[in-house]
Amino acid sequence: MDRVSISRSERRVLETLGSQGSPIYIDMLASLTDIPVSQVASLIEDLRSKGLVECVREGYLSIEVTDEGELYRRLGLPERRSIRRLLEVGAIPVAKLAEEVGLTDMEAKIAGMWLIRRGWAEVEEVDGVKILKPRVESEPEPTPDEKLLGDIGFEGLIPIEASRDIMEALSILERRKLIEKDVKHRVSVRLTDYGLKVVRGEVEVLEEVTRVTGDLIATGRWRNIVFKPYDVTLPVYQLYPGRRHFLRQVLDYMRRIWVEMGFKEMEGPIVETAFWDFDALYVPQDHPARDMQDTFYLRNPCLGDLPDRSLVERVKAAHEYGGGTGSRGWRYVWSGEDARRCLLRTHTTCLSARTIAKLKSCDLPAKFFSIGRVFRNETLSWKSLCEFYQTDGIVVDEKATFAHLLGYLKRYFTMLGFRDIRFRPAYFPYTEPSVEIEVYHPVYGQWLELGGAGVFRPEVVEPLLGMDIPVLAWGPGLNRIVMMNYGINDIRELHANDLRQLRELPDWIGV
Amino acid sequence: MPVVSVRLRDFCSLIGLDLSIDDLKDRMPMMGVAWEREYEDGFDVEVFPNRPDMFSVEGLARAYAGFIGVSEGLRRYDVREGGPTVYVDRGIESVRPYILVALIDGVNLSEYALESVIQLQEKLHISYCRDRRKASIGIHDAGRLEYPLTYRAVRGDELRFKPLDFDDELTPEEILEKHPKGIAYGHLVRSYGSYPILMDARGRVLSMPPIINGEFTRVTTATKRLLVDITGLDIDVVSSVMKILVCNICERGGVIYTGESIYEYDTPLGRRVKAPILEPYRMELNLDRACKLIGVNIGVDDALKLLRRMRYDARIIDRGIIEVYVPPYRVDIMHWVDLAEDLLIAFGYDKVEPIIPAIATIGGENPLELFTRKVREVMVGLGFQEVMTYILSNPRDQFDLMRTSRSPCVEIGNPKTLEFTICRLWLLPCLMRVLASNKHNPYPQRIFEADDVVVLDPLSETGARNLRKLAATSAHVEADFAEAKAVAEALMRCLGLRASYKPISHPSFIEGRAASIEVDGVEVGFLGEIHPEILEKLGLENPVAAVEVNLESLYHIVRKRSGSVGSAYEVSNRFKASKSAHTSTG
Structure with a gap:
């Protein structure tokens, strides 16, 4: 024997259909079952797919009466009102029709035209005056279009295959702009034979349930029911979990790499003095990087304090003639006032300088890293920001060599997911030897510069540390790594905070 | 960094070998120049600014020939006595005090060579000479010159001469007004009221340093004898530029005749200075x-x-x-x-074989960073999306937008745009801006930022210090005070803290719907419903509930409670002054 599973609501629909016996419109069904129309439609769809009901889609004419039509429906058409009056008084001069019947001039014209067209009256000329006279003995029967206009108020719906008379009447009313018509559709539903059997109880019916409820479980009723199957291919609503910013994810990952490699975090002020940002790193005071167009100098605070005098003297000497470093120096007169100028740090390397200055020989060997924001007086564009993150690392170790530097770099970039790494000579004012790191990007199919590194110059280390030992330093190009990973071409997107992007971009997985 | 264009044929003939672009592309970077691009008959390389000797093809070829082992050792140039003399007038000392001159005889100025000399001069000017300020170069056809030369300062209307590329004779003042180079470099001399002029024995003008040469000594491919003059403010740089210039020019042959400058005043090198000194x-x-x-x-x-x-x-x-x-x-x-x-x-x-040395060091993060990450984890768990906005801001956003009065903050002296003129004092305005730029995205929008602001601190070495804060906003139809408070309480609970809340009046929040957050008697932040005027200004149609917290205060409290005795990363000086920090924004 057949079995079918239907929900309670579906059963209600089926039973209503069964009691009606004939096709029934959906809106009607909705009011009979007391289920919202939208829900009825989807129930019908489910029932149809189970072969229990069938639907018929019918076209119909939807009629709307215009304002003019509505007026005539109440008072009667102008010609109807005119013939009544004509029959009463026998004859009316054309020019007096409006006044006599109580019509507007326009209505009087319409009335005259239709009196003649319907053959209810004629015009005679007497002494040069046009006079209307009735051609009928008594008031004519209502015409089909008049009847229709009168009825519309009650029905408003006309089957699309209406009789010829009705269609003609409709077209008259439409031409007279008394109605507007439109073709619409509606669905009527009726039981199939199978559906009829179900209603009669000739088929075994299982109850179908949509939601798993506590009640179902507690009562054990879940054993006797069937859960309604879902269309698993349908789209569902979007969930947006709280997330870290995609840039933060990379920063946190880099932080982990540094820590795993045994580096300790450095920290320092965003507002720096030129001394720590430039002078301590042996950047001469007329170096282009110190220009106003590259560096944000501050109005408030304007000048900061220099560190202890002996350190300042050592830095000054290194710049001017090399001091005790064995260097020739930059050969100019170093200005303490320039070094006091406050600025927004242009790199995180100033943190390395501060850290080295605090080290004692018993702290060695030591490894440090920093991740922080830096500032450049650039014009914001797709390839440059005036504020961005940088990361830096140093190794202070008496036995450190350039070969170690390459070792650290290779390891560091391998942990960032790059397999092929190569090194070539480079130049930075505070390192010697200096090296540029290039990695092969398999997707881009080319070698990319990913950052600079080197051994700090003795002119940097000796004044800060009081001794000349190698300090390895590097700072990978952080933005580039982030942008490559996320396929971002416009660097401004890193801080655009478009929620769509923040919500949609995949997490940084690392490698 | 200076980009130098090289003609392959010229480069090869200088080295005396046939080289392929592919080969050069591979090997030149290993010598220490960055490959820019290649084209039909040559290539561009980027030369590091510390190597002005490679700002022209001759210098690049000299270095590369050594690098690949074609010619090794010190390059020696033919230097002889008996070059031109220049008398330096006392009046120039305060304007552009140093000049060196030298003569090169027997140069062969092919088209390539001439092109290269001009390129070298330009690159040196821009980079090593700091846009002609420290030193500038004049290269002249010495054929018609009569010696000795004179270098002196003249008044703006004292004489006229025909500058390069002009048909008319102009006075120095007119050159500053009309000549493109005068317009570009006039600022280097204008303030002195007099102008440096180098002239020959008959008073004919060779150049007006550092602006323009005279048409009279224009160099062409027919030139056989070159006079080089270098003037400037730094005699070290002037002398270095002279060396680089004559050495590179003489890579193509020629004899250098040492010139002599006779000063009416003292210089670091004396009153009679010879150049170039090419001793290694x-x-x-x-x-x-x-x-x-x-x-x-x-x-x-x-x-x-x-x-x-x-x-x-x-x-x-x-x-x-x-x-x-x-x-x-x-x-x-x-x-x-x-x-x-x-x-x-x-x-x-x-x-070089990369080596990782076996040294033991202990890594670790700054505890404030660790703490901040905990806070971020909580916020993410509460369904908030992290945003990262700029520390750079402006008073309109930081104060006016938020209806707070303007207060002292870190101000940039040379801002490029009105958008970035100060450092932010609090995060909430930044989040409000983010909400304003995301009106097209689906709601609810719950966002937060946990990062630094910068506050003035006269006690600190640089007059300001970083301060770690947290701000969160929730924008949606039903966002209200209760949500803001629930978020703050959830955060405190996760950090093991209990806060108390007191009503406050704050211009950024609706009156009667703002509270301060206090932990252990310390005010650590505030929360409430954002004032409708702010929403209106930003065109936001949803209510916004907001919280801002001083994370350093919280960190301090948490550490004190856990009895932590401090670490290598002691940040105590960071929170000493932080108690008053957030109240400074109103």
């Missing part, structure tokens, strides 16, 4: 130290050979001590580490 600079290199720095063992013989490839002369003078003669054009060599790097370049960066 002698240095000593301790090979053992160099090898320790590099981390590779290089034998003495190899080291000598490698140094010679970098165009030094080198010989062993003592055990492990190498005497190195540095060519005069190598103005970048100031320490033995510079020689060590050259040794390394010649050895080959690609031949």
Whole structure:
């Protein structure tokens, strides 16, 4: 024997259909079952797919009466009102029709035209005056279009295959702009034979349930029911979990790499003095990087304090003639006032300088890293920001060599997911030897510069540390790594905070 | 960094070898120039700013010929006495005090060579000469000159001469107004009220440094004798530029005649200064130290050979001590580490085996960073999306938008845009801006930021310090005070803290719907419903509930409670002054 599973609501629909016996419109069904129309439609769809009901889609004419039509429906058409009056008084001069019947001039014209067209009256000329006279003995029967206009108020719906008379009447009313018509559709539903059997109880019916409820479980009723199957291919609503910013994810990952490699975090002020940002790193005071167009100098605070005098003297000497470093120096007169100028740090390397200055020989060997924001007086564009993150690392170790530097770099970039790494000579004012790191990007199919590194110059280390030992330093190009990973071409997107992007971009997985 | 264009045929003929672009593209970067691009008959390379001697094809070829072992050792140039003399008038001392001149005879100025001289001059001007300020170069056809020369300052209308590329004679003042170079470089001399002029024995103007040369000594491919003048403010730079220029020009042949400048005043080099001095600079290199720095063992013989490839002369003078003669054009060599790097370049960066040394160090994060990450985790768990906005801001956003009164903050002296003129004091305005730019995105929008602001602090070394804060906003139809407070309470609960809340009046929040957050009697933040005027200004149609918290205060409290005794990362000085920090924004 057949079995079918239907929900309670579906059963209600089926039973209503069964009691009606004939096709029934959906809106009607909705009011009979007391289920919202939208829900009825989807129930019908489910029932149809189970072969229990069938639907018929019918076209119909939807009629709307215009304002003019509505007026005539109440008072009667102008010609109807005119013939009544004509029959009463026998004859009316054309020019007096409006006044006599109580019509507007326009209505009087319409009335005259239709009196003649319907053959209810004629015009005679007497002494040069046009006079209307009735051609009928008594008031004519209502015409089909008049009847229709009168009825519309009650029905408003006309089957699309209406009789010829009705269609003609409709077209008259439409031409007279008394109605507007439109073709619409509606669905009527009726039981199939199978559906009829179900209603009669000739088929075994299982109850179908949509939601798993506590009640179902507690009562054990879940054993006797069937859960309604879902269309698993349908789209569902979007969930947006709280997330870290995609840039933060990379920063946190880099932080982990540094820590795993045994580096300790450095920290320092965003507002720096030129001394720590430039002078301590042996950047001469007329170096282009110190220009106003590259560096944000501050109005408030304007000048900061220099560190202890002996350190300042050592830095000054290194710049001017090399001091005790064995260097020739930059050969100019170093200005303490320039070094006091406050600025927004242009790199995180100033943190390395501060850290080295605090080290004692018993702290060695030591490894440090920093991740922080830096500032450049650039014009914001797709390839440059005036504020961005940088990361830096140093190794202070008496036995450190350039070969170690390459070792650290290779390891560091391998942990960032790059397999092929190569090194070539480079130049930075505070390192010697200096090296540029290039990695092969398999997707881009080319070698990319990913950052600079080197051994700090003795002119940097000796004044800060009081001794000349190698300090390895590097700072990978952080933005580039982030942008490559996320396929971002416009660097401004890193801080655009478009929620769509923040919500949609995949997490940084690392490698 | 300066980009130098090289014609392949010219480059090859200078080296005396046929070289392919592909080969050069591979090997030149290993010498220390960055490959830019190649084209039909040549290529562009980026030269590091410390190597002005390679700002032209001659210098690049000289270095590369050594690097690949075609010609090694110190390059010697034919220098003779008997060049031109220039008398330097006392009046120029306060304007542009130094001048050196030299003569090169027998140059062969092919089209390539002329092009190259002009390129070298331009690149030196821009980079090494700091846009002509420290030094500037004049190169002249010496054919019609009569000696001695005079270098002196003239008044703006004292004389007229025909500047390069002009048909009319102009006075110095007119040049500053009308000549493109006068317009571009006039600022270097205008303030002195008089103008440097170099003229020959008959009073004909060679140049008006650092602006423009005279048409009278225009150099053409037919020129056989070149007069070079270098003027400037820094005699070291003037002298270095002279060396680089004559050496590079003479890579194509020619005899250098030493010129002499006779000053009416004292200079660091005396009153009579000869130029160029092309004696190599002698240095000593301790090979053992160099090898320790590099981390590779290089034998003495190899080291000598490698140094010679970098165009030094080198010989062993003592055990492990190498005497190195540095060519005069190598103005970048100031320490033995510079020689060590050259040794390394010649050895080959690609031949150094990367080593990770076995040294034990203990890594670790700054505890405030760890704490901040905890806070971020909580916020993410509460369904908030992290945003990262700029520390740079402006008073309109930081104060006016938020209806707070303007208060002292870190101000930039040379801002490029009105958007970035100060450092932010609090985060909430930044989040409000983010909400304003995301009106097209689906709601609810719950966002947060946990990062630094910068506050003035007269007690700190730089007059300001970083301050870590947290701000969160929730924008949606039903966002209200209760949500803001629930978020703050959830955060406190996760951090093991209990906060109390007191009503406050804050211009950024609806009156009666704002509270301060206090923990252990310390005010750590505030929360509430954002004032409708702010929403209106930003065109936001949803209510916004907001919280802002001073994370350093919280961190301090948490640490104190846990009895933490401090660590290598002691940040106590960060929170000493932080109690008053957030109230400074109103």
